[in-house]
Amino acid sequence: MPPVNKSDDRITRSSQSWDLRWRQRGLDKKSVWPAALFQVNGAVFFLEMERAKLGGYKDGRPNIIRKLDAYWQYYDSTDCEKDFGFRKFRVVTVMRTPARAATLLDSLRAAGLDKATFWVSSEADLFSFKTPKAPVSFDTILA
Numbered sequence: 001m002p003p004v005n006k007s008d009d010r011i012t013r014s015s016q017s018w019d020l021r022w023r024q025r026g027l028d029k030k031s032v033w034p035a036a037l038f039q040v041n042g043a044v045f046f047l048e049m050e051r052a053k054l055g056g057y058k059d060g061r062p063n064i065i066r067k068l069d070a071y072w073q074y075y076d077s078t079d080c081e082k083d084f085g086f087r088k089f090r091v092v093t094v095m096r097t098p099a100r101a102a103t104l105l106d107s108l109r110a111a112g113l114d115k116a117t118f119w120v121s122s123e124a125d126l127f128s129f130k131t132p133k134a135p136v137s138f139d140t141i142l143a
Contacts, residue, residue: 029083031074032067034091037084040138044089045119046071050104051096064104065111068093072113091118092129098122101130108132 021039034046050064058066068091074080076087095101101122108118114132121129129136 031077031079031083032071044084044086046089046091048091048093050093050100061111062107064093065107065113068108068113068118069111072115072117075117089117093118093120094126095120095122098124101125105130105132 019039019041023037024035027034027037032046035049036047038045038047048064048067061069071091075089078087080089081087093104095104101120104120108114108120109132116131116133116136118131119129119136120131121127127138129138
């Protein structure tokens with residue numbers, strides 16, 4: 001899998017070394033429009049920053065659920081591989097508050113998007129991720 005960008009940025013935390021790559025430009029593809037794309041130790045993540053409450057309803061679904069459904073349709077697709085050079089990824093969605101993060105997780109479950117692909121956190125608990133199925137540790141990608 002090609003790197004997210006050509007730089008070789010490394011961040012060291014304690015005795016662990018992270019290979020971190022970050023990109024915020026050239027991400028306006030047809031299927032998804034992430035705020036950023038980053039890669040940590042080979043694991044690829046799209047970043048979505050959602051500051052508003054669930055809203056922008058269309059066909060009974062809020063905007064963020066439609067957006068995350070588009071990511072699910074894009075996951076492991078030839079379009080994703082053509083656009084970015086990889087097929088598998090996770091989506092980190094940061095909500096403004098823990099309550100909004102919990103509401104998003106409930107909405108993902110209700111929409112049938114209860115996939116481990118979606119990592120949700122809040123600005124207050126930035127590195128405390130949950131998927132619609134269970135909590136997940138960012139440190140798992142360091143192993």
